[in-house]
Each structure stands twice: as structure tokens, then as C-alpha cells.
Amino acid sequence: MNIIEKILANASGKQEVSPGEIVEANIDVAMTHDLTGPLAIKSFRQIGAKKVWNNNKVVIILDHLVPASSIISAELHKIVRNFAEEQNIENFYDVGRGGVCHQVMPEKGHVRPGEVIVGSDSHTCTYGAFGAFATGIGSTEMAAVFATGKLWFRVPDVIKVNVTGKFQKLVTAKDLTLNIVGRIGADGAIYKGLEFDGSTIRDMSVDGRMVLANMAVEMGAKAGIIEPDQKTLDYVKARTDKPVKPIKSDPDATYERVVDVDVSDLEPQVAVPHSVDNVKPVSEVEGMEVDQAFIGSCTNGRLEDLQSAAQILKGKKIARGIRLIVIPASQEIYLNALNEGLIKTFMDAGATIGNPNCGPCLGGHMGILAEGEACISTSNRNFIGRMGSTKSFVYLASPATVAASAITGKITDPRRNMEKVQ
């Protein structure tokens, strides 16, 4: 069996499972947030449930509209806060205590290899970077999980993506991820699992692996997963005392197909409006004017991303007429970025810094686009209206490309005129 089959078999008390089979799995961790949580709580009440199945296995994080951006969002926060209190949810991360849910989950030790994790957010698949089976579900299904601790899954076929080669300077995990989304397509992995493997993945940092797993859903995948190794265990064990039982694929594991990717010649990639799989090498879109640049989100708001952007912005000013918005993904990252001087670099360049939260990624607040405006963003979706007006445009790229573009006001290859960068 492959890693996903083994985790699902383990969680449903079976010796063996195969693709297409429906299993009822025990859930190890269930996560919800301020935009899908209130509906989950409403459904929980409607079902007639009184207590969550295990208050230590539920994690609630306020992150989408934080601090409250309107009276309505304040009311939503109140609903969630009251529920956390009523249900005695210890792992409740209120305003100022956490940040973007998919960063806070692993950072606070709620993600462990081999576990089954559900979240009422599509980017829950991010935790696959740690060898967990993690997937997004709807609010009412979350209510059912809250009540029973179980959920049914169809065991997916799994596509293996085997990545080899060494990245060129300033080509990053995000460029690889966008390239893979472009190859597989926005619907290329519907209902399937994606397992990322190969020497490039093994060389990659935990931060980089999270980018790959995060965007698995942009190919329609149910889960993206990376086998745990020493790097995974070092990260996880530093953050939780709970026992960790890593699960790996068997040597004779079967896959629907294997996709081979060599990154040796990969150049920075950009996903152009209005589809995530509309991916082009940066050289084909260089010079497109942008009005806003955003560095942040569950895809690219981590320390490594901020370091990458800062080395490009150091000593430079962003172009006149450009807004650069930087939002560290968590309180911990924010503090580290402050201590390393990255925040000062951004502010000196003319950036505005936001508190850890989802920010403009989903058009909620903190940088909504007007009609006709374009934004180059490190986030994960460039759908029509995603960051504001239905007549605005979102280009997805790496933190390095976004930083370089903020300096020129146009989409720019970060390798251009950056020879000094180490």
C-alpha cells in the first residue's frame, strides 16, 4: 500500500484498503476557523449534538478576518469564541495568539505524521507536508465530525510526482509548485491523492514542502502528501510531546501514474488570470504592470518566504504607485522576522505590514482590489474576483518574484539585476 492507503487503513481499523473503497476513519484532529466555523456550529446544534467528541482533538483558529473587519465578522468571532468556551476547547487561537490556521496547526504541534486531519478549509491539505493525511471538508461535515469523531472517505487513487534536480538561484518551491499545477491541470487530480517524492523534495526545507502540499487542492486533489523523514521528525518533535508514529509507503506500493519533474532548468513561474493552471515562465509575462504586490498567506507567508523577499528588497524602494503588503503567517514568524530585521527591510522599502491573518488572499480585507487593478501575489488562487473586483487581475508567483516586481512596478524575473544576491 502507498502512504495514503496505509494511513486510511490504520484509521479505519483495516488491514488493507484499495482505491475506490469507502472507509469510515477515526479523525485525529479537526480544525475550523472564523468563516466556516459559525456554520459548523449552527449545524452542530441542528443535529442536536451537545458535546464535541473530544475537546482535545478540536482546534479552532481565528484567521480569515482578524481582527474583526466589520460588525458582521465580529459577530462571527463571538459565535466561535463562545463555542470554544462552552466546549472547553483548549486549542483555541484567538486574535493575536496564532495567525493563519495552516501555519499555526503544525507550528503549535497539532500536525503529526500518520494522522488523519480534517479542516473546514480547502488548504487543510497543507499538513500532508508532514506525512499526515489531511483534507478539507465542509462546515456541516465538520459538525458531524465534532459530534462523532468519524468521517467517511473514498480511498483515492494516488499520482506520484517524482522531483529531481537542483534549483537555480532564486527559483523556489513555489515555482516548482506552480509548474506542477500547470502540468497536471486544475482538474488533473480530482478526488486523487498526490504524493511528492524525489531528491529535490528530500533536500527541500519544511517551509518549502508546505508550499507543494498546500496547492495540491488547486489540482483538485483530496490530499497532497510527502513521506516523513528526519527533517519532518525534527520539526514535529520540537513542537509536541505526543507520540509520533510515522507511516511510509511500502516498497511495492502502487500508483495510478508517476509524473517526473526535473527542476534543473526551471525558471521562475507565474500563474496568470484567471486560472491556477494558466502557468507561464516569468520571461513570457515580464513587463506586465501591477498595482499591488502581496507577500503572505498559507502558501507563502513563512520565514523562508520573508527571507527570500527581504534579500531582494534590501536597500531598495518599491516603485511609485505600487502598494506592497507583507503579512507574516503567524505570530511566531512575525517575531522571528522582526528579530532578523526583515520587517525593517520591508518597511524601509515602502511596504505595509499586516498582522498575521489571511489578509487580501480571499478578498476579505487588507488590500482589496479595485476594478482594472492587478496584483502579483504569493497566495494560491487567481480566480475571477478572488481578491476584490470581478474586473481585477491576480498573478501568482514566488516571494522573490513578487518582491522583484514590487521594485519595478512590473512583473519581473527576480534574477534580473540581482547578481549581488547570494
Place this chain on the structure above:
Amino acid sequence: MKLTISGKVIKFGDNVDTDVILPGPYLVHTDPTELAKHAMEGLDPKFPEKAADGVIVVGGKNFGCGSSREQAPIALKCAGVKCVLAESFARIFYRNAITIGLPVLVCAGVSGKVKEGEELVVNLQTGKVEDKTTGSVLQATRLPAFIMEVLEDGGLIEHLKRRIGQNE
């Protein structure tokens, strides 16, 4: 839930995402009628008007891709969508639609053969899709029995309530 659904077709293309079905800024609303006012706003702001009398939405590949927002199928259902037929569905949208009692059927060839404004009759039990306007018949993939049970109960909440009731 009626097992036979009929209505006029409103058609969309491939990769209809949840941000166009129900744009992010409206996720703060919990009232379905408020959500319905913004259904499909990203592609056609007049959609709620057109759908009000009850329609069948036809989509291409990967219908409902993107976020996990259950508010997307709720907005469609409350706006008057009786059923969605598509070449394929994104996974979370598919599960959410069943959960809230909106029938969604995979129907190979539907996006090529059916045109906007045509009158369809969909039999949820058999998966037969009749185009009353052209007389052609398509076969959608039948829904498994346990999904039909959820739909017949009107969604997961009613289904769970009924099951809990039976156990007591």
C-alpha cells in the same frame, strides 16, 4: 426531495470555482437568502433573477473547484438551482452539495449536448437525463444508495437527525 427534477438550463463552462459561485466577501453571511442574492455573482450578477423560478445548472469539468465554503452550494440551492449536472465536480463542492441536499450528478457529454434555455428532466434514481427541447437522452452516473438516502432526507443534518431518532 422529488426524484424527478425538471427545469430550464443555465450553462457555464469548465472550472467554475467557488469564488465566482459565492465571492469571499459574502462568506460573513449565515442567512441562506442573503447568500442567494450573490449566487454566481462572479460570472453573472443577474443569475439570482434568472434562477428564481427553478433551474438546472449545467457545467463543464471541475465544477465547484476552490474553497471548502459550504456557502457556495447553499447559495445556489437557495437561489433556485434544483440540480447541477457537470462533466466532473471538485471533491469538496460535491460533498457539500450532497450534505446540504442539492443533487449533483456527473453526466458525461452534458456540456457539449445541452444548450442554455433547454428544458431538462432528470431522474435522480436512474440517472436518466431527458432533453425535452431536443428529444435527446443522456445517462448521468447514478448516485450510490447512501448518497440518495441523504438527498431524500433533505441533506446530512436531517439524515443524521433521522438516524439518531431511529437509534433511540
